[in-house]
Every structure is written in C-alpha cells, then in structure tokens.
Amino acid sequence: MLYFSKLRIITIFLLSLVFILIASSNLFNFDNKFLNKKINLGLDLQGGSYLLLEIDNTPVIEQKLQNLTTTIRNYFKEKNIRIKNLKLLDQQIIFSVDDDFKQTILDEFNNQESDLNPYYPRFKKHQLDIIEKDNIFYVSFSDQGIVKLKTSSQDQALEIVRRRIDEIGTNEPNILKRGNDRILVELPGLDDPMRIKSLLGKTANLTFRFVTNNQEDSFGTEKLKYADTSEEATVSKRIILSGDNLLDAQPRMNSETNETVVSFTLDRVGAKRFGKATSTGIGKQLAIVLDGKIISAPVIRDTIASGSGQISGGFTFQSATDLALLLRSGALPAPMNIIEERTVGPDLGQDSINAGMIALAIGFVLVIIFIFTKYKIFGLITNVTLIINLFLLIGILTIFEATLTLPGIAGIILTVGMAVDANVLIFERIKEELKNEKNNLIAFDSGYTKSRTAILDANITTLLAAIILFFMGSGPIKGFSLTLGIGIFTTLFSVYFIARLLTVLYVSKNKEKEGLI
Template identity: 40%
Template sequence: MLQIDTWKRVLIWALVVAGLTFALPNVFYNRVEQHNDAVAAIKKSGSTPDREAQAALWPSYLPATLVNLGLDLRGGAHLLAEVRVQEVYASRLEALWPDIRDVLRPERETVGTIRLQPFDGETLRVRIGNPDGMDRAMQLVRGLAQPVVSLTAAGTTDLVVSGQGEILSVTLSDAEKQALDDRTVQQSLEIIRRRIDEVGTREPTIQQQGADRILIQVPGLGSAQELKDIIGTTAQLTFQPVVSRTTNANAEHGAGEEVLPSLDESGTFYVLESVPVVTGEDLIDAQPSFDQNGRPAVTFRFNPAGARRFGDYTAENIGSPFAIVLDNEVISAPVIQSHIAGGSGIITGNFTIEESTNLAVLLRAGALPAGLDFLEERTIGPELGQDSIDAGKIATMVAFVGVLVFMVASYGLFGIFANIALILNIALLIGVLSAIGGTLTLPGIAGIVLTVGMAVDANVLVFERIREELKSARGPARAIELGYERALSAIIDANITTFITAVILFVMGSGPVRGFAITLGLGIITSVFTAIYLTRLLIVIWFERRRPKTIEV
C-alpha cells in the first residue's frame, strides 16, 4: 500500500523548513552581514545608537548565519609571508647561556673564569680563564645536549660543542635546525590562524608553501595592510631585569645585556638583562581591562611554572625596577614594591580601548616564534568577485532552467514534482552551508551547477522504473511503490561512489578543490534526501487526494 507514516511526514517537512530557515538570511545578505557585524561590535566594545540600528536590521529570533564568500567571489587580502627562522636559532642559543653558566660555575678551579663573548647570532662563545680545562668544559656543556625531537633525526643531539684556545663554541646541529624550522613554521601557522579567527574575519585560507613560507588569504578585508596589521606584530612579551636607565641609545652594556627604548618616554632607554625571567609563552590568559585610574590596560595570568618564577623573582628583588617588554620596546618599568604571588598582574600604558583589546588578543594567541617578511601582497577588489558571482549565477540559472524544462517535457506531472524537489534541494544545500559556516568559492559554484544536473538523476531512475512496472499491468499505487523500492539500490550505489570521490577530493585537496568537494558532497546528500523522501511524499500526497485509476509518467 502506498503510504508514509505520519511521523516520517512530520520529520521530512521539519527538515525542509529548517533548511529554508537557515537559507533565508542569504536572500538578505548585506542586511544580515551588517546585523552580524553590529552584534559582534556591541559584544566587543559596547553599544552605540548606530550599532543598535544596524543590529535591528535582522530579527534576533531568526538564524543569522551566512554562506561565507571566498576570496575569488568577495575580494579581500592576499599575503605571502616568509618566516625568519634564523631568529629562532639566535633565541635558542641565547637561552642556553644561563644553563652553561650554571654548569661551569662549580668547576671554576678547573676551567677558570667564565665570560660570555659578543653574540653573532649563529655561535654562542664563552671565554674560560684556564685553557687547560677546555676538555672538562666541553664535557660539561655537552651534557646539556638533548635528543632532537624528529622522526628523521633519531639518535642525534641538538648541540655541537667545540673548543679552541680559551674560546668554547656552541652551535645548533643541522638536525636541530631542521626540526626547529618545521616547528617554527607550524607554530606560526597556528598562531596566525588564531589571531585572524579571533579578530573576527571570515573563513581565512592559511597554508604552508615550501619550507618556510605561508600563504594567507582573508575574504572581506579592505586591504592587505589591514591584514598585515593583524598578523604583522609578533607580540613577544617578556619580563626582564633592569640594569640601568639612560638617554643614550648606544650606551655601553656588558655581554648578556641589551639596550631597548621606552614606548611611552621618548628619548629614554633601558639597559636590560637579555635573558627574561618570564616570557609570554607562560601566559594562559590576557584580557582588556582598566587600571586604578580608569585608563585602558591589559590584565594577565601566568601558568603555574611562570607564576612560580615570577613570584620568586619579585620576592628576591623588592625595591628593584622590572621591565615589561613588548616587541623590543619597554612598555613600563615599575619598581617591585612587594612579593607578587598568584601569577597575575596588569600591563598599563598609553593605550586606547581598541589597542588594549587588540593587545590582549595577540597575547592570548601567543607570540610568533619569528618575524615575517612579506614577499607578496595583493588586494583583490570586490568588482572582480562580483563578476565571478554574476557569471556563476548565469551558469546556475541556465543549468537550472534546462533541467526544469527537460523534466516537465519528459515526465509531465511527475516532472513537476521533481522540479519542486530540485528547487528545495538547492535551498537545502544553501541552508546546510550556512549552518556549518561553509565557504562558497568559484569552484564551489561549479559544484552547485553539477549538483543541479545530478539532482534529478535519482528521480529519473525512479520514474523509469515506475514506467516499467506500469507496463506489467500493475496498479498505479503498486507501480509507484515498486518503482521506489527497486530503484533504491541503484540510487544508493551511484551516489555513494560520487560521494567517495568528493571525500577524497576534500582530504587530498586544498583551497578551491576543497570548496568544490564540499558543495558536491553536501549536494549529493540533499539530492538523495529530496529524491527518495521529498519527491515520494509529494507524489503520495497527490495520490491520496486524487486517487487516479491510471497514471502517465
């Protein structure tokens, strides 16, 4: 008997209504986008009359998720950056000096005095007072070497230690440099992704290219400079002991010390110990706030290890100045008044509310392990994107109209049912893309066009099977029921093979290929749903009302 249970009918219509509801905001794209931007701005920095007016452009009880338009459709910013991995080598070697000093100090009777020599960025050199103790010094320093963490460098260590005369030299091994390169680029990728996502841009493309380059594409940004402002700051936060304060940028300083300018006081410089007590890597949280005078500031909190080091240092150095350094500029250098326990504090300076908010974002995302050189930057205007959208619309409409006409001409009333399902299929596909926050690119539009062509394939199989059953002198209800039952296996087999292809394209591909795979895969799912369930429901409803004695397909 040709029938569908009530709960199934309710479920089918509920899914259709849900899909149409999520697809609806895309009909009013600009209005919903202004609403979303206003809501985000209100949450971030407070309400204003203009923001409230923009937020009211779309009802709050309706979904406000949109299909994100890719760079080729919307325009935006394109950057190709090269990671300065040499900076990581230098930082790694500089951080070794306290450990080398501590391991050699107990052996002063053997090695003599220990003095750090000027650092050239590639080799850490230590002068010892007794050349006869060089072998012992090299043995002790080699004990600091660690195995290289890499699948391709098993059994190697990270340090190369040599000695000549009074100079002990320490460099990084080639295996450690390769491992550092890989880790630095991967860390930079993740930090850039977190910064861009937290600032609120939509669906960025962030990919590694080659050994030390990163491709960054962000749709919707007005210029490449705006993107550089978001990711171009390393946001390296350190807390360093102050040696002295001066007005001379070239003030003399000893090995292991550096001269950095003050951010707030023009013409003021600080001589600091190069090795920080705590770094931004020990931060677990940073939030915009206000100081006791109501000025914008940033509060921070350390992890247990950082909190312990921070607390121990402040307890031992009460009355001494302590510099807070951001990107090689001293933000402030307060005097330690008391033991600071708990691992939390506040960064003050001449910040605006926006600057303190952005600084908190950068600190939460973490410091870039190395600087970036921007080799290529482009701003893709929205005019090119609009041309692509118009071309995509024309292609989709031509395919759409062609399929609609063919189905009506071939299958009459049943073709009309298939066309209704096809229209709802496209709406459901847009609704699913909106619900998951998917990105639509030009290849994605090609996937939709292909979906339009494939969407009626299942209906064609069903209708042709119904025709065969009608030739066997079966009644209309039995013919329709058998048509769906016997075409089901062919429909499933055909769509599963195409879906597997879409999955492979998504897993193995990147960028535009993934955009095509997503729309193709989702289009297959919605097509099968509309063909097997929705079209059948429409036919059953018609059949129950008309009760025809014969049917023509």
Template identity: 45%
Template structure:
C-alpha cells in the same frame, strides 16, 4: 516498486519536513533566529570569506630561525653546564646544525661527558610519554673535541611544539579583536591557517599575527655615546638598537634582560593622567615585580629601555624605585596602536617567527556583490531548468520539479546541520546540482517511455522504468562522487566547499529520485489512472533515431586526436594563463571610489611605489581593475605582505581594495603538485570502479575518453587564455566526473544490449545503444548547460573562468561519450565479431533489433 506502505510514505515526507526545518533558518534574519525556541534548529550555513568578506592567512614557522635559536640555546647550555662543573673549555662555536667545544684538560674529558650528558638524553614527544626522541647526537672526532648535531626528528619536534604554542597565542590574539567564529588550526607540520570572517581591517590582523611580541626590559648602556658605538665597536655585552620613531633613534642597550614579557600578567590600553596620551599599563607577577623593583632600586637616575621585537618602544629615566610591580609604556601611540600592543602583550610572545606564505582577503562589499550574483544565477538557472522539464515532460516535469525543490532543500539542510561553509564555488556546486539532478529523472522518464513503446501497460512501464534505471543512476553518480571526494581531500578553501556541496548534492539527488519522485508518480497513477503517459511540448531529438555513429567513428576519432595534438602543442608553446596559485605572486581587485578606474594611473602609482612586474587590466565594470604583481626572481617567503602594504598605501586614497590574494613560492609549488596528484588519483579511482563494475575494456575506454576531455579542456583554456588556478582544477575534476557520468550511462546500456542481442555485430549494437541513450544525453546536457550558462552570465567575474571551463566540458564530454568511449570497445574486442555481414546470423541479429528502438 510502486507500492508504498503508510509508514514508508510518512517517513519520506518526514525527511522532507525535517529538511525544511533545518533549511528555514537560512531565510530568517539574525534577530528572528535568536528568538526561536532552543529546541528548533536555528543555525544557518556559514558564509565563506568570499561571500561575507574577511581574511584567510597561512603562516609558516621559520625553520631556519628555529634552528638558529636552538643552536644558541645549546651553546648557552654547554657554557652553563661546564662552568657549573668548573671544567675549562675553548672553541665553543656553532655553524649550520652543529655546535662544538674543546675540553682543555684531557683528564677532565670523562667528567665533561658526564656534565653534558643531559644534552643527549631523549625527550618525551607525546602526552602519554609513549614516544621519545633525541634532539642532539654527540660525536668525538678527536679526544676532547665534542661535536653536538641537531637531528631532523629534534628539529621537527621543536617545530611541531612551536606550531602548537603559536596556535594558542594566535587564538588569544584573534579573540581579543572581538571577531566572530575565527578558525585557527594546524595545517601540515609547520603551518597555521587563520581564517577571520567579516574582518573590516585585514592589515591590522596581519600586523597582530605576524609580530612575535617578545617584550624585554633592559638597561641603557651610558658608558659611551651611542654614535661612537655605531661608528666603532659597541662595548662587550651591549648592542645598538633603534627606536620605532620616525626617523629611528639609536640606543646602546645592555644585552642582559632585567625582566621579560613572560612575567607579565596583564596589559591594558589606558591614557596618561598627566598628558592624556595613549599608553599601555602593565602588571608583573611576583617574580617579575621583585626583579623589576630590585633593578630600579639599584639604577635610580639611569635610563632603562622597553624593547619589543628588538625595537625600542621607549627609554624613560628611573626617577625612583618602582616597587609595586606595575608601570606603563609610553610612546607615539594612537588609541588603536596602544590597544594592539596591549593585545599582543596579554596574549604572550610567539615561540618563533611566523611568515605569511599565503593570503586571501575579500572586502565586505565584494562579498555582498558575490552573494547577490550567486543568488541571481541560482534563481535564473533554476527557473530555466524548471520550465525546460515542464516543456519536455508535461505533468511528469512538474513532479520532477517538486523533487528538484526537495533536493535543494535537503542539500541546504544538510549543509546547515553540518555547519558547512558556503563559498562562491559552493553556490556553483548548488547550481550545478540543479542542472545535474534532473539527470536521474530524465533517465527514469526516458526509460518509462521506452518500456511504453515496447507495448507494456502504463503501470508496467513505470514500474520497470524505475527498476532498470536504478543501477544506471547509481553507476553514473558514483563516478562524479569519486571526483568530489578527491577534490575534498586534495583541495583547499573554496574548492573544498564546492566538493562538499557537489557530493551532498549527488546523495540527495539519488534519494529524491528513488523515493520522492517514485512516491509522487505512484500517487498520480493511483488517483488519475491515466490511459497514456503525459506528453511534453517539445523533444530535442525524435523518439526513435537510427543515426550510424559507428560509420563515422574513425573520422570523429581522427578529428579528436588532431585537436588533442594541437592542444598539447599549444600547452608547450603558448602555455596556460597560470594564476598565482601556481606561479606565486599577488592579485588585487580594486574599484574606483568615483568614476571609472584609470588603468594607466594605477600602474604608474604602483611603479612609483617601488613595485615591479605590475600588470593592470579592466575587470568586470568600468570602475573595476585587476592588478597582477608577479613574483620576482629569488623572492623570499613573506615579501608579498610588504608588496600588498605598498600597493594599499599607493591606491587607498582613490580606490577601494575589494580582494587581495598573495601566494608565496613554496605554497604555489605545493598547489601545482597537489593539482596534478588530484587529477591522477581521481582517474585511478574511477578506472578501478569502472573495471570492477564492468570489464577492463570498458575501464580503458572510459579513461581514454576522459583523458581526451582533459586535454581538449586544457587546449580550450590556452586558446581563450582564461585564468588557470585552483578553481579551474576543480572544474576539470568536475568535467571528469560529468564525462564519466555520461560514458557510464551509455556503457550500462551497451552491457544490457550485449545480454539481449547475443548475435548482433558489435558496431551495430553500439549504434543501437548510442541511439537509445541519445535523448537522455541531450536532455541532461541541455539542463546542465542552462544552469551553468546562468552562472556564467550572472555569477560574476571571480568564477567566470571556472564556469566557462565546465560549460566547455559539458559539450566535449557529450561528444567523447559517443564518438570516443563507445568505439574503443570495438578496438579492444569487447565481444568477438563472428557474424559476417550478410550471414544468416547477422540477418537474425538485425531482425532482433528491427523493432522500435528505445529513445533513451
């Protein structure tokens, strides 16, 4: 394995060079990147919202609103079709999902069926006409009584169509704001995800996204005073609507629509030449201009109302016919509100009401702080790992560090080439990769030392070390890769960023360990011709250990089970400190504009503004505070946005709103279920992999050990009351991968020793395997712990609970691999223990293992 042809050597360095080229734009300024030639890669990693600021908003189509509108449309269609066919009817009404009508003349029932036949005709539901659905079903419970019912597939079709149309409208609206690289995409069957990075005014975005923008021009009914209509009953065909003024002014409006926003072809924010006030100028298409001109000709002297989403913007008097198809909307506009209205009108109306069910907003200042904290944590963690490897392996540690640097470069290059989004958890993934990447080199180096102690030459030891470490490295990294894949498909937002970074880091780690590290070691052997392997400056454990782990396995197992039972009891009595991802509600991080944050003052302001269930606590520095606003019983989707608006008004004068997260009840329930499914799917997938690669006893042992780690980690979260949210689930799945990584490495050695020492009692063989892997286990745990510790201390408050969970997981995963996973093999009799203590077979087996024990 130490021979490299010239072309293979060139290929390896070419890959590293390409990685440098693709990663380099991340270190260049935007101006420098713009000046690069077109053939040179210039795209850096895209920064996530948590690093550059911006808004993440999840909108849902209101299905009940869709059903109500569809019922109204069906009633109108029935009325029109029967009138056109001159068929008398009565009792036209709709409730729930059903519209019914009674035909007066029994002799016209068949004629009515023919007239209404189009309502139950199938609708093409795909572009190519391959799928047809029935929106309505017809029942005739008694002669002459028609009952039309909306079908589930029809509602789903209308909802899907509304989502598609809404995405187009929202895209036009957001693009009009001038933001860069917005993401607007379908999520599920009835939701739309909108992500706008770098947005300075998230409140303005919410107002623009949430407004339906249904514009109509209708006549004001002046047949009676509006106050009489309010106190009594409005005339048939008219309704009372209110203006946007403060206080609102009531108007009696005719229901008949003269012209709607569908006839608008342009709208621009301008200034009235007479009053110099901001107004919105509009222009109709030919059809709209004709209808508007006719209406204004016939109603000179009357008032007509301009109505947006059932609110009267203005109600001017028609002084003369408006025949040019143009006009202007005046009101109490500011330049920005006039521009926003023009944006809404140009983009068009939404086909249905959209409700904000999840919102995550990060201010630009917090994003800058997160970048600095992530960079500092990454640098400190990397430096600690670099010095640790040099101290442990001497010159071989330098080689490992070169491979580690190449590993990070390739990781960043791939993320840049894919256009992946770097989030704060993604930075944590890079730091974790730095800590775990040395595991492959530790496995190789410890195996080389082991072969050297067995009497092989330097070259033979190195060659055999690489060969025997390959299978172990692949097995151990695939388990972590499975956890990362599950995280990606079942996670969302920043959790996905962490999963992508972790998965790519695993792949680059395997590549650098078995190409670059092997190449550098081969070059060193060829040029230096060393007489002995380089020695490090310290060892965490002696080269050879004979710790009787199996003798205390029952005691260790009992302690672990007791802790697990205690954790389960705490889970059901005390309970975790669930974040809003699982409970719903709102979190706001604020910073005082001057001095320290006054917790009591913040709480009083929020309570006075009408917000209940408020918790305020210190967060990070003295000037920062974290606000938790719980979800009240029976709270509906979308009410969180009004709560955030109230909190902004109460605090914005003295506090900077650095971060806002709001999750509705439906989303929180789905996130909780997805988290449970994610953990179960990961465990199942890893169980199958270990079963296939080893035997069923190994798979059971791995799962028991992993479940032990999960329960103890949950107990740790309950005891410390760290926030339990989606990032914590990501940490638990990472712990699953890390723990199984460690377990599989030990199992791989157990399997090898089962082949080598066929007559050795199983307990003794497991002790031998644990001792052989002890040095590797402690070295890997130490490097990972150092990298995570830097992230915990310097990465900021936002991901502290995430990293704390992983720190605990590293410790408990190492413990369970030795004291839980290995002893399970004895319980399930991985091999019959036919050799009684003191027998000739046992003495012979002991003699086989009497030589120097590998310390790996």
C-alpha cells in the same frame, strides 16, 4: 513498496518546511535565534584580504642551539671534561677537545639516557647530528630535527595568529597551514589590511630589563634603540620578566597625566619577580623592550608588589589597543614575513556572486524545461523536488553558518545535475517495467527498487571523491567538496522520499490510466 504511512508523510512535510524556513533566513530577518542564522560569503564573493605569511625559523634554531651551547659548557664543566673554543657558528655548535676526552664526549652524546641537554629527549637520535673530525665536534639539528622544530613553530604561530585576529573581531577568518613554515590568512569583508598586517608582522616579544652603564655586567649587555627616537641605551641581557608572565593587558587613560597607557597584570610568579626587582632596583631605569626596541624606560621610585603596572610611550588610543592585543595574545615563536597579499574588492566579489547566480539560474531553468518536456507531470514532480532539494542544501549550510565560496556554488550546480540524473534513471527504468507489467503500481515500485543500486553506486563514489577532496584539498576545493557532499545526501533524501511521495500520490489516483510516463 509504493506506500507511505501518515506519520512518514507528516515527517517529510514538516522536515521540508523547516529547512525551507531556515534557508529563507538568508533573505529575511527572523526574531527567532535558530531562524536568524545566515550563510557567510567567502573571500571571493564578499571581497576581503588574502595574506600568505612565512615563518622565519632562523632565530628559533639559533636560540635552541644557544641554549644547548650553555648546557654543553655547564655539563662538561661539572664532569671535569675540558672543552675548548666553544662557539655557535652558522647554525652549528663547534668545540674542540683533547684526545683524552674525545671518546667520553662521544659516549655522552650517544647515550640516550644522558641528561646532557634538557631539550635532548625531544630531539633524540636522528634529530641531532654530531660529527667529530680531528678532535673538533660539530653539533647541529638534523633534517628531521629541523622539520619537527618548524612544525612546532608553525603550530604555535597558527594559534597566536588566530588569537590576534579573533581579538579584532574579523568575521569568519580562514587561517590555514601551508607546508611547514607558512600560514594562509583569508579575511572576508576586510578591504583595508594595514592594521592586520601591522599586528601579524610583530613578534610581540616583551621583556623587562635594567638599563645599565656597567659594560662588565655578568649577564652581558647590548645597545637598543628607543622605538620613537634614534637614541640608544645600554641594557642588561638579564631578563627580569617576559611576556609569558602577563595575565592581561588593556589600554587605559592615565588620569594624572591624561596620557594613554597600557596597564598590565602579572601572574603570581611574575608579580613575585617584579616585586623583588623593583625593591632592589630603586633609582634604576627599567627598560620595557618590545621586539628589540625600548618602548619606555621609567625610573623605579618604589617597590611594586601588586603585580600590576603601566606601560607608557606616547601611545594613541589605537596603538595602545593594538599593543594590549599583542601582549594578551602572546609572542610569536619566530618572526613572520608577509610574502604575498591580495585584496579582493566588494565590486569584484559582487561580480562573482552575480556570475555564479546567473550560471545557477540558467542551468536550473534549462534542466526544468528539459525534464518537464520529457516526462510531463513527472517532470513537474522532479522540478518541485529539485527546488526543495536546493532549500534542503542551503538550509543545512545555514544551520552550520558555513562559508560559501564560488567553488561552493559550482558544487550546488553539480548537485542539481546529479539530482536530475537520479530521477532520469528511475523514470527510464519505470518505462522498461511498464513494457512487461500492466499494473502501474507494481511497475513504478519496481522502477524505484531496481534503479536504486545504480543510483547508490554513482552517489557513493562521488561522495568518496568529495571526502578525499575535503581532507586533502585547500580552501576553495574544500568549499566545493563540502557543498557537493551535503548535496549528495539531500539528493538521495529528495529523490527517495519527496519525489517518491509525490509520485505515489499521483500514481495512486491514476493507477488505471495508461501511458502515465
């Protein structure tokens, strides 16, 4: 019925006023925290940097297989099963056996309860390919196993990339998966991506190892270069500590040497290992290795049992800050390469804003003129409703501090069109009702009631499409679907509450007047 209680009228008025105030916070600054929120501008509007990173999973696959190689050797040694020529080649573990042991080994690999490999429960059948030919075994990850390993690496890398970017304080970064080995990073407002590229391009794999001259070290040795010189040092492959044992890392100024250093704090396990290593290694050099290069190799003068220490290496304060950030955020599971990068300047972003706003203004003005010409006073009501509808939509986006993109502006423009469409359906239906009904109140009420099904059908199907686009689409498509989806709800509210209320107020005062519409 064309009736609104005083409570409903007050509620509609207050709700509209609140959203108008919230939307206005994008133009004015308020002291109130709730009213001081703003819509963030996306990369295409604000300008910024776009980076597409690709994860190199080759070292991860080789590391997993290397661990499995060691496990196979030790496991079959304990079982008194002789295997020969065990090696890792082209991402395959290869070894040969005598005829007497072939079936036993096949049984071990095919036994799902076997403790052959500590990783094996995660890569059960269909994830490890085991091929035997002429008493030679070939063990490798299956296609499914590779996909799972890549997905796991991507999830870890995504979290660490997010930590590193959040530490810098970039406003509203957009970090998304692409496939199973790529990560998309959008950084609005950042027009100099060099520091970000440097931080994201480093694996930040930190280890502490002893420098040794003993080539027959039981753990093996390797030659590594210093980060700041071309000199080399031979270090043991035995890892005393890794970055996993770090609790915190911060840049500091050493008061004694007036040198910028990175101070670190270890967890309980790391402190115990560090204390033991420094107590038994007094006089030795302890190499601090980051991503395969020696940062520094200080001589141990005394036992360090406090679980804290310093990394020196001729750092500037900026480089020390970045190193501390990398260590705090953790090591990437695999190296990442930047395969695509784009920088959108603020001038281009402003051009996009201007183009979008001009399109919105032109479309809005044309709609207002058409509706007013066609429906007179009810066209004016529709136009007022359209303006309030825009405030409702912008107010909701402001509450959630959403990121507005150019496709998002397109969604707002489409919302204006859908709001007009709903009003046109209602008014045309009212015209038909007035042909058979002389009572204006009944005709208007019937017009709203009988057009409801068509309006709901149109908006619900559009909403379903918006939901699918949001969950299946990428960043720009998500922005379009988000504003469109919210716009559908604000349109229905504005049509059936605000426009209907204003229509009721007018028709009630002119219920005897002929030719209202």
